[in-house]
Structures are given as structure tokens and as C-alpha cells.
Amino acid sequence: MKISEIKSILNADLICGEEYLEKEVFTACGSDMMSDVLAYVKEQAVLLSGLVNPQVVRTAEMMDMKCIVFVRGKQPDTDIIDLAKEREIVLLRTSYEMFTSCGLLYKNGLKGGCGL
Amino acid sequence: MLLSLHYDVSGTDFTCAGEASGKIKKALKELGFPASLIRNVAIAVYEGEINMVIHGGGGVIDAEISPECVSVVLADQGPGIPDISLAMQEGYSTAPDNVRQLGFGAGMGLPNIKKYTDEMIIESEVGKGTTIRLKVFVK
Numbered sequence: 001m002k003i004s005e006i007k008s009i010l011n012a013d014l015i016c017g018e019e020y021l022e023k024e025v026f027t028a029c030g031s032d033m034m035s036d037v038l039a040y041v042k043e044q045a046v047l048l049s050g051l052v053n054p055q056v057v058r059t060a061e062m063m064d065m066k067c068i069v070f071v072r073g074k075q076p077d078t079d080i081i082d083l084a085k086e087r088e089i090v091l092l093r094t095s096y097e098m099f100t101s102c103g104l105l106y107k108n109g110l111k112g113g114c115g116l
Numbered sequence: 117m118l119l120s121l122h123y124d125v126s127g128t129d130f131t132c133a134g135e136a137s138g139k140i141k142k143a144l145k146e147l148g149f150p151a152s153l154i155r156n157v158a159i160a161v162y163e164g165e166i167n168m169v170i171h172g173g174g175g176v177i178d179a180e181i182s183p184e185c186v187s188v189v190l191a192d193q194g195p196g197i198p199d200i201s202l203a204m205q206e207g208y209s210t211a212p213d214n215v216r217q218l219g220f221g222a223g224m225g226l227p228n229i230k231k232y233t234d235e236m237i238i239e240s241e242v243g244k245g246t247t248i249r250l251k252v253f254v255k
């Protein structure tokens with residue numbers, strides 16, 4: 001699935017990274033606990049999170065993730081956005097809550113990290 | 117030795133936690149190491165760096181990069197870890213609520229470091245500080 005499709009499925013706003021919207025991604029994970037995200041490397045490319053701070057971007061950076069979706073309409077500040085731009089990570093914002101966001105993406109073919 | 121890197125890690129600036137890990141990651145990338153090795157090192161050092169900030173009051177990170185091995189030493193002079201084997205257990209955390217609200221405190225950091233490295237040695241003395249030595253070999 002292209003990141004642009006994630007954007008439309010989640011009715012999301014693009015915060016930054018327009019030039020990377022056509023990148024293909026296959027897996028995602030959703031969590032507010034960064035060490036839980038870091039525990040399971042399985043080529044996840046998308047991180048959904050209700051948490052908004054620079055460490056969400058850094059976690060995605062360490063994991064080579066391509067896109068972060070902030071759920072429940074959370075808006076990152078400019079420091080977070082700058083960090084993501086430097087690391088070429090797309091930031092999206094959706095009004096859907098975590099459960100709904102994950103469900104919509106899963107239903108549309110995006111998989112979890114373990115090939116399930 | 118290809119490269120030695122040294123970073124000071126602030127014990128109060130949570131926002132900057134991860135700067136050193138990011139720089140080590142970038143250096144490894146520029147040196148052309150395999151992506152999976154880079155990610156393993158990056159995650160392990162990042163967990164250690166975060167621990168340094170939230171538990172250890174800041175410290176220093178030294179990385180030595182050779183064609184065969186990446187070695188990193190993370191040293192702080194914080195409160196130390198009273199029971200290392202307990203701290204190594206998945207889910208064990210003494211992180212307060214404010215740390216949990218920042219997305220940490222799952223008790224997964226030290227187990228993650230173990231998981232992503234080939235060698236991990238923790239030395240800690242209560243009241244003196246904690247030093248973690250880790251190695252990832254280039255296979």
C-alpha cells in the first residue's frame with residue numbers, strides 16, 4: 001500500500017513529507033509505548049501512535065520506519081516536524097482513534113509486524 | 117579501527133535523547149554497514165541512551181567502529197541498578213508515571229539491548245553509576 005492510500009483511508013491530514021507519499025509500505029504497528037515498538041523489528045514501515053513527542057520520531061528513525069500516523073487528531077509541534085523532515089519520515093494526522101485507525105488499515109491490506 | 121565516536125548525553129533534556137544514537141546510526145550508514153546491523157546497533161544504543169536520561173542522570177557514550185565489530189560503551193554516574201538480573205527481566209520498570217506518559221517505562225529497554233546485540237555487559241554500583249558495554253559483530 002502506498003503512504004498516499006493510508007492518508008486517504010484514514011482521511012488524514014499531511015503534516016510533512018509530501019515527496020515520499022508514493023513510497024510502498026506493507027506493515028504497521030500501533031503503540032504508545034516506544035520500547036514495545038522497539039522490541040519487535042519486523043520491517044514495520046508505519047507507526048501509529050497517540051503519543052506526541054520527539055521520541056516517537058526518533059523511535060521511527062532507529063527502526064527505519066517511513067511514516068508516522070498521529071491518531072485522535074494529535075498535532076505535533078514544529079520541533080517534532082523538523083525532526084521528521086530531516087529524517088525523511090512522513091507525518092500524518094487522523095481524527096480516528098487508535099483502534100479504528102489500525103482496523104481500517106488492516107482491513108485494507110496492511111499487515112502487522114509478524115506477517116499475520 | 118575505522119572510527120571512534122564520543123558523545124555527552126544530557127540528563128535533563130528528554131527532547132535531545134536519541135541524538136547520539138542517531139549520529140552513530142548515520143556514521144554506520146556512511147561507512148556502508150549492512151542495514152540490519154545498523155538497525156540493531158541503533159536500537160540498542162537508543163535504549164541505553166534513553167535509560168541514561170530517564171534513570172541515570174545523563175552520561176557519556178563512546179563507540180568504536182571496526183570492519184568486524186561495533187562496540188559501544190554507555191556510562192553514567194546515576195543511582196545505579198541494585199538488582200541487575202531483575203532489571204533485565206521483560207516488564208520490570210521503576211519508571212515513574214511522568215516517564216510512562218512520555219512512552220517509556222515498559223521495562224523492555226534492557227531486554228531489547230540484549231536481544232539486538234551479540235554481547236552485553238552491565239556493571240552497576242548503587243550510588244555510583246551504571247556502565248553498559250555492548251558489541252555487535254559484522255557477520
Ligand SMILES: Nc1ncnc2c1ncn2[C@@H]1O[C@H](COP(=O)(O)OP(=O)(O)OP(=O)(O)O)[C@@H](O)[C@H]1O
Binds near residue numbers: 208210
Ligand atoms: N542507567 C540506569 N541507571 C539506573 N537505573 C537503570 C538504568 N537503566 C535501567 N535502570 C533500571 O532498570 C529498569 C529496567 O530498565 P529497562 O530499560 O529495561 O526498562 P525501563 O527503562 O523502565 O522501560 P523501557 O525501557 O521499556 O522504556 C529501569 O526501570 C530502572 O529501574
Ligand SMILES: [Mg+2]
Binds near residue numbers: 163166221225226
Ligand atoms: Mg529503558
